[in-house]
Amino acid sequence: MRTSAFYYPAALLAVALTACGPDDFEYNGVPVNFDTCLGVAATETNSITSDDILQARWPWTVTDGTGETVPLHAGTFTRTSPPEARLTVKVTGCQWADLDGDGLDEVAVLVSENFGGSGTFLSLHVLDTLNGEMFGLAPAALGDRVFPYDFAVVGRVVRVGMLAHTEDDPYCCPSVETTRRFMVRDFAVVPVGDAAAGGEAQSTTPTTSRS
Numbered sequence: 001m002r003t004s005a006f007y008y009p010a011a012l013l014a015v016a017l018t019a020c021g022p023d024d025f026e027y028n029g030v031p032v033n034f035d036t037c038l039g040v041a042a043t044e045t046n047s048i049t050s051d052d053i054l055q056a057r058w059p060w061t062v063t064d065g066t067g068e069t070v071p072l073h074a075g076t077f078t079r080t081s082p083p084e085a086r087l088t089v090k091v092t093g094c095q096w097a098d099l100d101g102d103g104l105d106e107v108a109v110l111v112s113e114n115f116g117g118s119g120t121f122l123s124l125h126v127l128d129t130l131n132g133e134m135f136g137l138a139p140a141a142l143g144d145r146v147f148p149y150d151f152a153v154v155g156r157v158v159r160v161g162m163l164a165h166t167e168d169d170p171y172c173c174p175s176v177e178t179t180r181r182f183m184v185r186d187f188a189v190v191p192v193g194d195a196a197a198g199g200e201a202q203s204t205t206p207t208t209s210r211s
């Protein structure tokens with residue numbers, strides 16, 4: 001292919017400059033795109049649609065049957081009163097893929113939560129179906145006021161690239177490019193290093209400082 005002569009050196013140069021892993025995504029200043037959640041219908045291998053996520057009651061699973069659920073509209077819920085019950089939930093990105101190898105797709109979803117204070121907590125959820133009912137696996141926390149710019153699935157691994165904080169960073173302004181990887185196991189979203197002994201490496205360490 002004529003294009004390969006250009007793209008391969010460019011890709012190799014990018015990897016060399018950023019010192020990232022071979023499949024890491026280079027930080028480009030653009031947050032994970034909400035459009036990744038839109039326009040997905042049911043297929044033979046996927047029973048979870050965009051509306052199932054964005055127009056649903058959240059959290060998608062209440063394990064003890066007593067927790068509060070709130071209605072999402074276009075992937076968002078906001079409550080401003082009473083002040084002590086302020087809550088904002090936002091779905092910020094989605095990736096459909098077969099994460100457990102059963103031939104059917106699950107959906108990995110990034111969600112941010114704010115409880116009225118300054119903290120905005122990002123978490124990674126995976127939604128699956130059982131007997132026709134959608135449910136959520138136990139999510140993984142990603143941090144307070146981190147900035148996700150990369151969200152992808154490679155094989156059965158969910159990759160999240162984000163700016164995280166150094167010890168010196170104010171909460172407003174995370175500065176370290178960090179790539180984290182997760183798999184599903186026992187109805188939970190777990191870091192790759194914990195998911196499979198001898199499995200793929202987990203690069204939770206910062207890859208590049210931007211401070």
Ligand SMILES: [Ca+2]
Nearest residue numbers: 098100102104
């Ligand atoms: Ca599956």
